[in-house]
Amino acid sequence: MQGVTNRRSVGMDRGQWRELFYQECQTIIQSWRSYDGRFIFKWAKAVMKKCNIFVWRAALDRLPTYKALSYRNFNFGNTHCGLCEAWEETIDHLLCYCQFALEVWGLISNWCKVENLSFSSVKELILAADNMGLGKKSTKVCKGIVFVMSWCLWKARNEKVFD
Known part of the structure; x- marks a missing residue:
């Protein structure tokens, strides 16, 4: 997690820390799902x-x-x-x-x-x-x-x- 350090060192309570942690995880997961530059094959539905x-x-x-x-x-x-x-x-x-x-x-x-x-x-x-x-x-x-x-x-x- 880039930019995230110890919650006590930045003055966050447990709820704020969880929210920030969740947002960072979502950002990482979305980057894995990025299709930029990838070849995406689309099936021809009417074909065998x-x-x-x-x-x-x-x-x-x-x-x-x-x-x-x-x-x-x-x-x-x-x-x-x-x-x-x-x-x-x-x-x-x-x-x-x-x-x-x-x-x-x-x-x-x-x-x-x-x-x-x-x-x-x-x-x-x-x-x-x-x-x-x-x-x-x-x-x-x-x-x-x-x-x-x-x-x-x-x-x-x-x-x-x-x-």
């Missing part, structure tokens, strides 16, 4: 849970890409992208930079009638889905489309790698 969970895990970089597995000492030799086989496979590459993903986002941006969707990270993908500059209902629909298509890209990658 598995798609929401996938995008959430992608934002946390908790998916088993070749790069993530190599950090955990699971070496498969080749760590190139399972779809394009041109770059090292990270979740950002799979969903944002991969040639297949770029084509998908181009088609979706035409379909949703929004400017070209291009992202530098999964977190940017999620933020862009929340802020498309459309009406409230249209934004929810486009966010759902982005979440489902992200999951479909992952599923297509898995089918190509494992089948």
Whole structure:
């Protein structure tokens, strides 16, 4: 507790001391709950849970890409992208930079009638889905489309790698 010393040295009675102690504790607790600078994931309510969970895990970089597995000492030799086989496979590459993903986002941006969707990270993908500059209902629909298509890209990658 910063600035709080012995109650007798500052001339407080027990009730004043408790009130000051309580206020200091509340200040500390509120600072722990501060969300300044943190990434906050908002679920797409109209989308299947598995798609929401996938995008959430992608934002946390908790998916088993070749790069993530190599950090955990699971070496498969080749760590190139399972779809394009041109770059090292990270979740950002799979969903944002991969040639297949770029084509998908181009088609979706035409379909949703929004400017070209291009992202530098999964977190940017999620933020862009929340802020498309459309009406409230249209934004929810486009966010759902982005979440489902992200999951479909992952599923297509898995089918190509494992089948």
